[in-house]
Amino acid sequence: MKHRIVIGITGASGSLYASKLLQMLFTIPGELHLVASDMGWKVLAHELQAKGDSFSQFVQSLTDDSPPATTITIHDDHDFFAPVASGSFRTSGMVIIPCSMKTLSAVATGCSDDLISRAADVTLKERRPLVLVTRETPLSLIHLKNMCAAAEAGATIMPASPGFYNRPLSIDAMAEHMAGRILDQLGIDIPGMARWGD
Numbered sequence: 001m002k003h004r005i006v007i008g009i010t011g012a013s014g015s016l017y018a019s020k021l022l023q024m025l026f027t028i029p030g031e032l033h034l035v036a037s038d039m040g041w042k043v044l045a046h047e048l049q050a051k052g053d054s055f056s057q058f059v060q061s062l063t064d065d066s067p068p069a070t071t072i073t074i075h076d077d078h079d080f081f082a083p084v085a086s087g088s089f090r091t092s093g094m095v096i097i098p099c100s101m102k103t104l105s106a107v108a109t110g111c112s113d114d115l116i117s118r119a120a121d122v123t124l125k126e127r128r129p130l131v132l133v134t135r136e137t138p139l140s141l142i143h144l145k146n147m148c149a150a151a152e153a154g155a156t157i158m159p160a161s162p163g164f165y166n167r168p169l170s171i172d173a174m175a176e177h178m179a180g181r182i183l184d185q186l187g188i189d190i191p192g193m194a195r196w197g198d
């Protein structure tokens with residue numbers, strides 16, 4: 001069965017990780033449902049000097065060079081009528097990348113006041129994979145407790161902390177390696193990804 005993955009992009013630093021993850025997912029046949037929070041789009045536009053005036057234009061710009069192998073649907077973060085807001089809409093899992101401490105706390109407490117946190121809530125209750133690519137430093141006790149609560153509820157906490165053991169030569173290489181490790185969590189294999197021991 002082709003994958004159907006939900007990607008939430010929130011207003012933490014690290015938009016490059018989201019961009020790399022999307023570019024990788026675009027190469028694999030499947031179905032993508034994308035949601036950017038208001039701050040997710042603003043921080044992304046700032047960090048990546050994104051082309052276009054909106055998140056959908058940015059996503060479009062990522063597919064300029066080659067058409068995506070996957071279908072892409074973009075949802076408004078305030079649209080609770082979107083299919084991903086319901087557990088009856090079956091998905092292969094969800095990644096929130098980057099995941100702000102605010103959205104982490106919403107996931108940890110079940111406070112679903114936007115589509116990203118609602119879709120994450122649904123992913124947990126349906127026992128589907130949920131990967132939170134959290135980003136903040138240093139971490140307060142509140143952040144750490146929220147990570148514990150989300151992990152206890154079934155989420156995978158995957159802080160945006162790239163490794164150096166593969167001796168990356170660029171920021172892009174570091175972000176791509178991180179994106180590949182995230183896809184491992186969803187059981188999606190990207191050909192050519194450098195792996196220790198290969």
Ligand SMILES: Cc1cc2nc3c(=O)[nH]c(=O)nc-3n(C[C@H](O)[C@H](O)[C@H](O)COP(=O)(O)O)c2cc1C
Nearest residue numbers: 010011012013037039040043100101102103135136
């Ligand atoms: C440039 C910039 C960088 C930010 N980086 C982080 C960050 O790394 N981690 C974090 O938790 N919040 C960060 N924030 C704050 C969040 O954007 C803010 O808490 C927001 O309410 C998150 O909302 P959201 O989770 O709905 O996107 C940053 C804000 C700005 C403007």
